[in-house]
Amino acid sequence: MSKFAFNSISEAFTMQSLNGQNHGLYVWSVLAIVFFTLLITFLVYKYKLKKISKKIK
């Protein structure tokens, strides 16, 4: 592993690139979308399995 690419938390938040553009918004929103999509999918299946288990019993 190499060293941290950012010096502080606020730098990691904005993710300013060498050309001066801030890319944090793009990277963080993709991360949020992936996280919530996975979370919701897991929760939906857990809920459906619970419901059908009750019905079978």
Added chain:
Amino acid sequence: MKPQRKRRLTTVFLILISSAFGSFLIIKALDTNLDFFFTPSELYSQNIPDNKRIKVGGMVLEGSVKRDKTNIIFEITDYKNSITVNFNGIVPDLFQEGSGVVVLGYMNKDVILAEEVLAKHDENYMPPNLEIEK
């Protein structure tokens, strides 16, 4: 293998082959209509009418970029032929001399009046300091 299974196996193969052949024909038919981009050389070899919207792709010729307020004039090259592009608007961050570009617009007296300029990057990823060392 049981003869019944063998028959089903043949059916599966038939489905695969026929759908592959079908889509091959569709792609072949669409090939000329879909708007994939032209290179400058292809542009010169295929007479394109002035009022047709086209896509042209290639590299931004080094030293050709001229900016005038929001107007930008540059040349797209495939290192054999090149064509001048006139664009009024904001170019993407990755737009720079010597990098890939795709423009959408109309031909007008051997100049492309661009409506949209997109930056194309390649499949190489590396840290900035390594690039300087090269």
Added chain:
Amino acid sequence: MIKKFIHQFASPKTYLFQVTRAYPYIFVISILIYIISIFWGLFLTPEDFVQGNSYRIIYLHVPASFISQALYGGMAIASAIFLIWKVKLSAYLVKSIAPIGAMTTFIALISGSIWGIPTWGTWWAWDARIVSTLILFIMYLGLISLHDSFANYEKADKFLAVLVLVGSVNIPIIKMSVEWWSTLHQSASITISDKPTIDPSMLYPLFGSMIGFTGIVVCLVILSSKLHIFVREKNKSWIKDYV
């Protein structure tokens, strides 16, 4: 002996018991690998010389795109097995993979769109790679609604399997779209034949994120197939004992 083993595993009952036992291990290990790789990719790798920090989306986009194609491949193989050998379990799997595939294709499309804004300068282009992936997404949705529209499960299974096989031509098209046509999307960075065109410092977390994400998706397929087995076999006595 092999035949007996296959027959045993091909029964929904054995499958259910085996995957339920394996599930917690796969879940914990893949979540750990995924979180470490994403953290590594987002904060410990250097920025790219052209794309800057926006390239970090690769660690979220590539695993999802890879898996959405791999899942379709899995569905096609399961469909062929079902059509030839009439293995019921593989029909169940075809039906259970479809929604998970739709979910990962959704992630691939959205993350690709957001990545396009800072790099290409547009969030959408009618590009061969993007259009073929959109077709894959629509195909997943179509297969789900098709299976649901049948009243008779046996008929639905057969129809679904045939359609999955017909649609499988799209997978090589997605794969080769960046080679066959001049597209805005760049060519593949990781190929079987050539050296990767990604610097090693950026490559290792990418592999990690792909492995981790695959594991997470396997967990979701297990949950999904469990649900479908419950639906299909709810009148069997062993299901009542299992629940």
